[in-house]
Amino acid sequence: MMQTKDALSESPPADLLLHGKVVNVCAGDISESYVGIKDGIVTYVGKKPIPAKNLVKLDSEYILPAYIDGHIHIESSLMIPSQFAATVIPKGTCCVVADPHEIANVRGVEGIRFMMKDSSRTPLRVYFMIPSCVPATHLETSGATIGLKEIEELKKAKKILGLGEVMNFQGVINRDKTVMDKIRACKGMVIDGHAPGLRGEELSAYVSAGIGSDHESVSKDEAREKHSLGMWIMIREGSTAKNLTELAGIVSKGSPERVMLVTDDRHAGDLSTEGHMDHCLRRAVEEGIDPIDAVRMATLKPAQYFGLKNLGSIAPGKRADIVIAKDLKEFKAKTVLIAGKIVAKDGEYLGGLKGLLTDAAVKGTVNLEEVQPEDLRMKCPRKGIKGKEKATARVIGIVEDQVITEELRYGIEVRRGEAQPDPEKDLLKILVAERHKGTGRIGRGFVKGFGLEHGAIASTVAHDSHNVIAVGTNDEDLCRAMNRLREIDGGFAIADGNRILDELPLSIAGLMTSLKASHIARKVKELKETSAQLGCNLRNPFMTLSFLTLPVIPKLKITDYGLVDAEELKVVDLFFE
Amino acid sequence: MMQTKDALSESPPADLLLHGKVVNVCAGDISESYVGIKDGIVTYVGKKPIPAKNLVKLDSEYILPAYIDGHIHIESSLMIPSQFAATVIPKGTCCVVADPHEIANVRGVEGIRFMMKDSSRTPLRVYFMIPSCVPATHLETSGATIGLKEIEELKKAKKILGLGEVMNFQGVINRDKTVMDKIRACKGMVIDGHAPGLRGEELSAYVSAGIGSDHESVSKDEAREKHSLGMWIMIREGSTAKNLTELAGIVSKGSPERVMLVTDDRHAGDLSTEGHMDHCLRRAVEEGIDPIDAVRMATLKPAQYFGLKNLGSIAPGKRADIVIAKDLKEFKAKTVLIAGKIVAKDGEYLGGLKGLLTDAAVKGTVNLEEVQPEDLRMKCPRKGIKGKEKATARVIGIVEDQVITEELRYGIEVRRGEAQPDPEKDLLKILVAERHKGTGRIGRGFVKGFGLEHGAIASTVAHDSHNVIAVGTNDEDLCRAMNRLREIDGGFAIADGNRILDELPLSIAGLMTSLKASHIARKVKELKETSAQLGCNLRNPFMTLSFLTLPVIPKLKITDYGLVDAEELKVVDLFFE
Numbered sequence A, B: 001m002m003q004t005k006d007a008l009s010e011s012p013p014a015d016l017l018l019h020g021k022v023v024n025v026c027a028g029d030i031s032e033s034y035v036g037i038k039d040g041i042v043t044y045v046g047k048k049p050i051p052a053k054n055l056v057k058l059d060s061e062y063i064l065p066a067y068i069d070g071h072i073h074i075e076s077s078l079m080i081p082s083q084f085a086a087t088v089i090p091k092g093t094c095c096v097v098a099d100p101h102e103i104a105n106v107r108g109v110e111g112i113r114f115m116m117k118d119s120s121r122t123p124l125r126v127y128f129m130i131p132s133c134v135p136a137t138h139l140e141t142s143g144a145t146i147g148l149k150e151i152e153e154l155k156k157a158k159k160i161l162g163l164g165e166v167m168n169f170q171g172v173i174n175r176d177k178t179v180m181d182k183i184r185a186c187k188g189m190v191i192d193g194h195a196p197g198l199r200g201e202e203l204s205a206y207v208s209a210g211i212g213s214d215h216e217s218v219s220k221d222e223a224r225e226k227h228s229l230g231m232w233i234m235i236r237e238g239s240t241a242k243n244l245t246e247l248a249g250i251v252s253k254g255s256p257e258r259v260m261l262v263t264d265d266r267h268a269g270d271l272s273t274e275g276h277m278d279h280c281l282r283r284a285v286e287e288g289i290d291p292i293d294a295v296r297m298a299t300l301k302p303a304q305y306f307g308l309k310n311l312g313s314i315a316p317g318k319r320a321d322i323v324i325a326k327d328l329k330e331f332k333a334k335t336v337l338i339a340g341k342i343v344a345k346d347g348e349y350l351g352g353l354k355g356l357l358t359d360a361a362v363k364g365t366v367n368l369e370e371v372q373p374e375d376l377r378m379k380c381p382r383k384g385i386k387g388k389e390k391a392t393a394r395v396i397g398i399v400e401d402q403v404i405t406e407e408l409r410y411g412i413e414v415r416r417g418e419a420q421p422d423p424e425k426d427l428l429k430i431l432v433a434e435r436h437k438g439t440g441r442i443g444r445g446f447v448k449g450f451g452l453e454h455g456a457i458a459s460t461v462a463h464d465s466h467n468v469i470a471v472g473t474n475d476e477d478l479c480r481a482m483n484r485l486r487e488i489d490g491g492f493a494i495a496d497g498n499r500i501l502d503e504l505p506l507s508i509a510g511l512m513t514s515l516k517a518s519h520i521a522r523k524v525k526e527l528k529e530t531s532a533q534l535g536c537n538l539r540n541p542f543m544t545l546s547f548l549t550l551p552v553i554p555k556l557k558i559t560d561y562g563l564v565d566a567e568e569l570k571v572v573d574l575f576f577e
Helices: A081-091 A101-119 A148-155 A169-173 A177-185 A200-208 A220-228 A244-250 A268-273 A277-286 A291-297 A300-306 A475-487 A517-533 A541-547 B081-091 B101-119 B148-155 B169-173 B177-185 B200-208 B220-228 B244-250 B268-273 B277-286 B291-297 B300-306 B475-487 B517-533 B541-547
Strands: A016-024 A029-038 A041-046 A055-065 A067-072 A093-098 A125-130 A160-166 A190-193 A232-236 A259-262 A322-325 A333-338 A341-345 A389-398 A405-415 A428-433 A442-448 A456-459 A468-472 A491-496 A499-505 A556-559 A562-565 B016-024 B029-038 B041-046 B055-065 B067-072 B093-098 B125-130 B160-166 B190-193 B232-236 B259-262 B322-325 B333-338 B341-345 B389-398 B405-415 B428-433 B442-448 B456-459 B468-472 B491-496 B499-505 B556-559 B562-565
Touching: A016 A041, A016 A291, A016 A322, A029 A055, A041 B200, A067 A232, A067 A259, A067 A277, A067 A300, A081 A093, A081 A101, A081 A268, A081 A277, A081 A333, A081 A341, A081 A517, A093 A300, A101 A125, A101 A148, A125 A148, A148 A160, A148 A177, A160 A177, A169 A177, A169 A200, A200 A220, A200 B041, A220 A232, A220 A244, A232 A244, A244 A277, A259 A277, A259 A291, A259 A300, A268 A517, A277 A291, A291 A300, A389 A556, A405 A442, A405 A556, A428 A475, A428 A556, A442 A556, A442 A562, A456 A475, A456 A541, A468 A475, A468 A541, A475 A491, A475 A499, A491 A517, A499 A517, A517 A541, B016 B041, B016 B322, B029 B055, B067 B232, B067 B259, B067 B277, B067 B300, B081 B093, B081 B101, B081 B268, B081 B277, B081 B333, B081 B341, B081 B517, B093 B300, B101 B125, B101 B148, B125 B148, B148 B160, B148 B177, B160 B177, B169 B177, B169 B200, B200 B220, B220 B232, B220 B244, B232 B244, B244 B277, B259 B277, B259 B291, B259 B300, B268 B517, B277 B291, B291 B300, B389 B556, B405 B442, B405 B556, B428 B475, B428 B556, B442 B556, B442 B562, B456 B475, B456 B541, B468 B475, B468 B541, B475 B491, B475 B499, B491 B517, B499 B517, B517 B541
Parallel strands: A016 A055, A067 A093, A093 A125, A125 A160, A160 A190, A232 A259, A389 A442, B016 B055, B067 B093, B093 B125, B125 B160, B160 B190, B232 B259, B389 B442
Antiparallel strands: A016 A029, A029 A041, A055 A322, A322 A333, A333 A341, A389 A405, A428 A442, A428 A468, A456 A468, A456 A491, A491 A499, A556 A562, B016 B029, B029 B041, B055 B322, B322 B333, B333 B341, B389 B405, B428 B442, B428 B468, B456 B468, B456 B491, B491 B499, B556 B562
16 A cells, blocks of 8 residues: 555556646646546646657647537537537537437437437537427427336436426426426436526526526526526527627636536537637637636536536546647637547548448438428408408517517408418418328418518428428419428428429438538528528528427417417417407 | 416425525525525525515524535544434534445444444434445454455445545556456446545546545645646545645635535544534634635535535525524534424534434454463563563654654563563553454554553554554553453553553444543543553543554554554564564
């Protein structure tokens, strides 16, 4: 038990020895040090060199632990996990905790298994949370259910860390059996929350059920209250929601206690241009957060929260996941090491791709009979004999860049018992066709705000059940666009004059493609331009489309069951009277 | 999924609602708030009152999470766990993580099971680490072995959190199979360290094996280095080692990252007079640590390190383990709640004692044949015919208040082939009799520093194997004292004139008693006074005695195998020549 001299003299040399400004997230300082790596593990950190096969001097550069995103829906990037990984690794990301909520709504456990399998093709460590709310509501038809049986099955997988954001906060507050059973099933694991605006006694009730985190705070007060109740605060800075400016103030200088940075949703284009966690770090520092504290919020802190004991710092015994960067302002990764191997250099992914894409389980998910114009007719109680008559209808009113909508009332023209769209007044048909069970069920309604003057657009990305959603000026183009998605196994499509103008196939569950980020970004831009040529001037028409099916966000939404009053949580008639 | 109004209006009222200055270790602030408790759990924290069966207004008092000691050897208090609990609960402690290293050396798994069982008789949460080094060395005879088989068996117990302080740091550095197998067996659990003075490359090697903490730092530099390598620093302020003054500076203000307060060893008298973690908190604040940060180091931080998810803060879902105190300077607990129930008030333990003491497994541990004066003779190569002759012997030199000793050389008088003690020159006999296996093995030597002028003292508390150790001026009194320990199943005894002057029976494994702290403290004081009457002026003769058997701390020690050179780690001859 005593020290004998030169105990280490015979220990084999390190594989790699780095020297540079080491950002030490444990001690909270930066010091010129050596980092020894052997067999993918950091084995040494210190001021003196040790024997090594390779010595790399990076004296003017920073050596940081690689970044961790604690909450992301990979599907929102439209990329499959392996492609997503190849995109974010060069940005310095070594690990993400994914909630595969979207694919679970389409393909359930099989879909999640695809995500696990495909993500293991690259060196990125992708952990998963079990989606807690599949289906999201009883007002829509999903492709699968994640119940207790599925949770028990998924829990066995090593990459599962716990239960994904428990959106049904009212169910938790009321201690509804269904949701509480799921929480109990995941006891001892991480349980993520999702509680926009929840405060006071209800928030206490939500937290006391065992919910550990929240990423939905939009005000400092809200975040402070959640934080003071013991929740881990995930400050979100993604493509859709950007909360850093508002929430930066909750971070205590010296060591950010129970706070981390996450992206939630991040589009392919933003990932490839702005970046991933490196962008969050940049933004955090812009907002006045101390650089070391910022790094802690994207490394040590998520590792602590998720119990990822061998990640999150450059310290002996931890995995050698390392970013080499020129400064702590841009945080741009010059070199990225994962498990001690160089996996990216100057923005280029070098990590390889193991095995083949095996996507059989998530292909062919658009189970839809060919749609005919007759299927899209909107029968009206008013007959409209001899020319024109009007019926007063509920119309979905778009609020650009927001997920809420308005409920509008318009007089809709009726011809031979059928309500007609009126592009001149921007009153377009909106349809949701069930695509999982082959029921042929189609929800019908009108929408104002897309501005299409002719043609139609359709998509299989429509939260949370991802049925086929389409908006158009006439039944022929609507059919064309929807049927095209049937032919290409899902994606985005634009039709006009009964032909397809443009499309982005998303044949993996109708949600993702194996294309590269830059390709997707270009395509999304083109689709937007094509939509604009048809008269649609929304900044992101397919994203707007994707949220119109969310029956839990006010006010008027649409699912395959028809129009849904999202406040009353019930299907409502299209026409008044 | 939407909020319906008055969701909570029908929820049952809280059992108890406290109002006072809540010390929020999550947010790092203090605010006048209400704390709702139901079924032993905190269900509400907020500014507004909620319906409750009882409302207690504590407006001028602080409401703190109850304290956690992350590293303690309960045996060092000489109290059995239930009695220890009844002593520390009134001091505000709700949880300790115990390393039952001492009893494991005497009774192995059975001994640890006794600790678990007895500790569950009170509301104190006592978690355990598996002692990693039993026996401590091959140079002594222990009562049991904790090997891989025992580790696998113990791991199944719910109260086991991991592997106790891995003292064999050289074995870890050299990746010795025996110690590495134990670490591997506890993978995924907490693995505590013990690495006094270890630095540089050797420290990196130790940490990279998976060691998570250290409580042996005595200098700021040493603690900083360990901290920067990712270790959790346990700042120790116990009865023996007091490191707070030196180490307070490593705590970063704002949130103490990876630092906690522990006691390691704490005597009954100190516990009942100075206190337990309340004393550490008092000392931390005296040393300039922010009071909220100090509280975090005795609540939130140990809970984080040990993964005790439902402890360490006053937040919804956490166990209602609460201290009510008048100030954040003395930290004296006026009232202590555990699981929502009042378990102590004004220093009085009210938590009750469940079940009976079942100590059969840890009784009768002094397996020693009656010792006769002939057994203690020290044969010498020099015959000493016709009167006196001298032989040069190795003599253990006491260094008061330290665990190290010196190796001295003295001429020892030999009569009829036997070396003789010489009380006038303070050259006393020291003996270690094996008491576990009944081998009759007795190690013999001389010691200088006790100062006994007549009589003898003996003890069964002798680290780490806890054989019978005795120091005395003559063989008759040595026999009397040692045989008395045999009669009373272990403890401390003082003999003079062939009768017992004083004793403290420690019949539980020869290490502990079920007496109260105040009783033990009084008795220890009396024993010291009795020793002083015999000429011994050591501040704590039985503690000094207990460390003379530690063969890993320099320089000259003694075990049942005889004198041990603790630097060379081998048994050495008593006489030179």
